[in-house]
Amino acid sequence: MELIPDLPEEIGLECLIRLPYTAYQVAAQVCNRWRELLQSPAFYNLRKQTGNTHKVACLVQSLPAINDGLKPTGPPPYGIVLFDPLSRSWERLEAIPSYPDGLPLFCRLSSVDGKLVVMGGWDPTSWDPVKDVFVYDFRARQWRKGKDMPSKRSFFAAGAVEGKVFVAGGHDEGKNALSSAWAYDVRTDEWEELSHLTEERDECEGVVVGNEFWVVSGYGTENQGRFKRSAEVYQLGLNRWRRVEEVWVGDRCPRGCVDVGKDGKLICWADADAAVEAGACAVGLGEKTLVAGWAHLGAPQGVFLAQNRGKNDKLEKIDMPDQFSGFIQAGCFVEI
Numbered sequence: 001m002e003l004i005p006d007l008p009e010e011i012g013l014e015c016l017i018r019l020p021y022t023a024y025q026v027a028a029q030v031c032n033r034w035r036e037l038l039q040s041p042a043f044y045n046l047r048k049q050t051g052n053t054h055k056v057a058c059l060v061q062s063l064p065a066i067n068d069g070l071k072p073t074g075p076p077p078y079g080i081v082l083f084d085p086l087s088r089s090w091e092r093l094e095a096i097p098s099y100p101d102g103l104p105l106f107c108r109l110s111s112v113d114g115k116l117v118v119m120g121g122w123d124p125t126s127w128d129p130v131k132d133v134f135v136y137d138f139r140a141r142q143w144r145k146g147k148d149m150p151s152k153r154s155f156f157a158a159g160a161v162e163g164k165v166f167v168a169g170g171h172d173e174g175k176n177a178l179s180s181a182w183a184y185d186v187r188t189d190e191w192e193e194l195s196h197l198t199e200e201r202d203e204c205e206g207v208v209v210g211n212e213f214w215v216v217s218g219y220g221t222e223n224q225g226r227f228k229r230s231a232e233v234y235q236l237g238l239n240r241w242r243r244v245e246e247v248w249v250g251d252r253c254p255r256g257c258v259d260v261g262k263d264g265k266l267i268c269w270a271d272a273d274a275a276v277e278a279g280a281c282a283v284g285l286g287e288k289t290l291v292a293g294w295a296h297l298g299a300p301q302g303v304f305l306a307q308n309r310g311k312n313d314k315l316e317k318i319d320m321p322d323q324f325s326g327f328i329q330a331g332c333f334v335e336i
Contacts, residue, residue: 152172165186229246
């Protein structure tokens with residue numbers, strides 16, 4: 001059976017790899033061959049190799065308040081929204097079936113092979129730490145349950161390199177800072193234990209620099225809130241960490257605001273522009289970076305695009321529909 005009737009096979013394939021990801025769900029219903037092709041890793045790799053993918057931002061954002069006349073009694077529920085920098089469009093992903101009323105609080109996002117990975121956090125009802133892992137496939141437009149994290153941890157670093165999501169640091173249920181690290185293989189749904197960091201790092205931030213996973217700043221159990229100026233870099237293939245000194249601004253929480261500048265050095269978006277000085281959250285999108293934050297506590301949150309990742313970049317304000325104006329807590333890019 002031809003991919004597209006009366007067209008050579010290679011031309012049919014050229015047509016399909018140019019479909020926008022938003023059309024996949026409908027296109028997969030055309031026939032079994034289209035469905036199998038669209039959902040195959042080889043098809044995604046071909047789209048990527050031919051320049052038919054692009055990066056979108058997936059953001060953990062508070063959901064619109066329900067006006068029921070009752071006073072809120074806890075933190076707002078959170079969901080995942082997608083911002084496409086090409087179309088400037090916003091979209092809310094369907095809720096994780098296990099958490100229909102809101103994401104685990106402070107969960108971490110990463111992406112591998114066009115899939116979104118959600119890990120850990122706190123149960124939004126009990127506030128107990130959870131080990132849950134969920135994977136969203138944009139081709140099938142559905143969630144699946146991944147293998148649980150090996151242990152409960154909160155405020156850990158996460159980042160994806162070579163098809164695996166690396167997690168390190170954070171703290172356990174007893175608020176003890178951790179130095180342990182693991183890697184999750186999304187394709188095989190298995191966890192692998194890694195060598196420990198050289199020291200404990202709670203409230204650290206994960207960032208990928210080139211092909212390296214960096215764990216930036218954090219603090220030890222006995223030094224709560226005193227953020228380190230150092231980072232540790234995981235050396236793939238050697239299963240060991242390399243410590244790098246004086247790469248972070250002292251006494252600044254790194255969570256959400258770390259990025260890699262055009263010179264290859266780490267930057268802090270909270271120091272980059274007065275418009276995002278408080279609550280800065282950044283997601284690199286290739287040539288552009290999405291940055292959210294406030295000018296000061298109590299000010300309305302703004303969302304901006306920066307062109308080149310540097311302290312002197314001009315921020316372009318992005319319009320947000322009212323239903324997507326909630327607080328942005330964290331995010332990552334997904335190449336789809």
